[in-house]
Amino acid sequence: MDDVLEKTIIYIDKNRGSDDRWTKGTKENPFATLFAAYLNFPPESSSPPPLYYTRIDATESDPGTPEWNEAAKSAIKKAEENEEKRQLALIEARQLVILQDEGLPAAIKMKISAQNPSGVILGKETRTGTRARVVGRIDNLGASKTRTFVYLSDTRGVLLCIFSGPVNVVAPILFQKQASLEVYGEMKEVPTENKAP
The missing domain is CATH 2.40.50.140 (Nucleic acid-binding proteins)
Incomplete structure (x- = not known):
C-alpha cells in the first residue's frame, strides 16, 4: 500500500527542485513550483487517486504535511471555480446579439x-x-x-x-x-x- 501511495505523491522543493521537462516529481528529483507539478501531473491523470502535492523544505522533517496538501487542494478548487465562472460568462456572452444600425451609411x-x-x-x-x-x-x-x-x-x-x-x-x-x-x-x-x- 505504501508503494502505491508513494507513486501518487508529487514532491516540490523550491530550493533544489527544477521545473524542466525531465523532472519526475520524486523525492530525489522534485519540482520547484506547485504550478509545474500540477501541469505535469494533473489530478485526473493519477492512478490510483488521490494525487498529493508535497512540499519539501530543508527545515521540514516530514515532507508529507497535511497543511501543504490542503493548500494544493485549495489552489485546485479555486482554479476550478474560476473556470466555472468563465464558462458561465461565455454562455451569457453568446446570447447577446449585435445588429447593424440600418440608419448609418453603407460601409x-x-x-x-x-x-x-x-x-x-x-x-x-x-x-x-x-x-x-x-x-x-x-x-x-x-x-x-x-x-x-x-x-x-x-x-x-x-x-x-x-x-x-x-x-x-x-x-x-x-x-x-x-x-x-x-x-x-x-x-x-x-x-x-x-x-x-
Missing part, C-alpha cells in the same frame, strides 16, 4: 494594409469619418472597463479597433488571439498625442 470595404485608400475620410472632433468594413485576424487585444482594444491584422498591416458599448461587455470574453473578425465602424484619425496603427 466601404477596405483592406487593413491599404495606405491612404481612396474615398476614406478620417474622422476628427469636427467631422465624421468614413464608415468602413474590414476583415482580419486578432493580433492582440486588451480591455478596460469602458473599452476593448483589438489589433486587427491582415498579414501586411495592423489596425487598432476600439469597441465600446454593449460590444465591450462581451468582447473580452469572446475574442481570442488569431480569431477572424469582421468589423464595421467609423475610421478615425489617431490623436497627435497617441500612437496607434
Whole structure:
C-alpha cells in the first residue's frame, strides 16, 4: 500500500527542485513550483487517486504535511471555480446579439494594409469619418472597463479597433488571439498625442 501511495505523491522543493521537462516529481528529483507539478501531473491523470502535492523544505522533517496538501487542494478548487465562472460568462456572452444600425451609411470595404485608400475620410472632433468594413485576424487585444482594444491584422498591416458599448461587455470574453473578425465602424484619425496603427 505504501508503494502505491508513494507513486501518487508529487514532491516540490523550491530550493533544489527544477521545473524542466525531465523532472519526475520524486523525492530525489522534485519540482520547484506547485504550478509545474500540477501541469505535469494533473489530478485526473493519477492512478490510483488521490494525487498529493508535497512540499519539501530543508527545515521540514516530514515532507508529507497535511497543511501543504490542503493548500494544493485549495489552489485546485479555486482554479476550478474560476473556470466555472468563465464558462458561465461565455454562455451569457453568446446570447447577446449585435445588429447593424440600418440608419448609418453603407460601409466601404477596405483592406487593413491599404495606405491612404481612396474615398476614406478620417474622422476628427469636427467631422465624421468614413464608415468602413474590414476583415482580419486578432493580433492582440486588451480591455478596460469602458473599452476593448483589438489589433486587427491582415498579414501586411495592423489596425487598432476600439469597441465600446454593449460590444465591450462581451468582447473580452469572446475574442481570442488569431480569431477572424469582421468589423464595421467609423475610421478615425489617431490623436497627435497617441500612437496607434
